[in-house]
Amino acid sequence: MSWKKTARRSAAILAILVLSVLAGFLYSMIWERVDRVRYPKEYQEYVSEYSVAYGVPEYIIYAVIKTESDFVSNAVSDAGAVGLMQITPDTFDWISMLMKEDIDPGMMYDPGTNIRYGSYLLSHLYMRYNRWDVVFAAYNAGMNRADQWLADPACVDENGELVHIPFEETEKYVKKVNDAIDVYRRLYY
Numbered sequence: 128m129s130w131k132k133t134a135r136r137s138a139a140i141l142a143i144l145v146l147s148v149l150a151g152f153l154y155s156m157i158w159e160r161v162d163r164v165r166y167p168k169e170y171q172e173y174v175s176e177y178s179v180a181y182g183v184p185e186y187i188i189y190a191v192i193k194t195e196s197d198f199v200s201n202a203v204s205d206a207g208a209v210g211l212m213q214i215t216p217d218t219f220d221w222i223s224m225l226m227k228e229d230i231d232p233g234m235m236y237d238p239g240t241n242i243r244y245g246s247y248l249l250s251h252l253y254m255r256y257n258r259w260d261v262v263f264a265a266y267n268a269g270m271n272r273a274d275q276w277l278a279d280p281a282c283v284d285e286n287g288e289l290v291h292i293p294f295e296e297t298e299k300y301v302k303k304v305n306d307a308i309d310v311y312r313r314l315y316y
Contacts, residue, residue, distance in 0.1 A: 159314065166310045169198050173242040181250035186316050188246055190307035194300065200238045209235045212245025222247055260301055261289050267300040
């Protein structure tokens with residue numbers, strides 16, 4: 128083979144490699160922009176403030192909002208949970224009592240109040256369980272159920288880690304929150 132053919136073949140291979148790298152880079156940029164639309168940082172002023180106030184990482188608050196309401200501030204679940212962080216009226220009253228506040232239940236729909244109460248609840252649960260997976264399970268199914276699961280040898284490993292959640296909905300919820308955390312950390316932190 129002549130040196131001209133070898134040079135042309137090498138140039139063609141180099142061009143293909145360069146185009147492949149550029150295509151990969153463009154693909155990555157496009158999907159990152161798509162993910163930033165799908166995983167926004169809305170209500171940043173509240174999330175930042177209550178992240179600091181209650182010691183809950185911002186990406187966790189965003190992941191819970193994304194999973195609970197997909198950033199729809201007036202969302203209402205079949206169970207009656209409302210707002211961005213989907214707080215039930217009973218939980219709202221309980222948090223109000225813990226925070227020594229007498230606040231109108233209609234404020235559950237207010238984004239700032241909802242994020243404050245949801246962040247406080249995440250903090251409270253973390254102080255109780257010290258493991259985010261258990262916090263997410265308790266946030267979804269309640270502390271009584273989380274306590275039952277932690278006391279059940281069929282649900283924990285030898286280190287006391289929750290490894291089996293008997294409720295499929297809660298198991299899926301914990302996975303969704305963790306998946307959202309991964310995306311928020313990749314995009315913003």
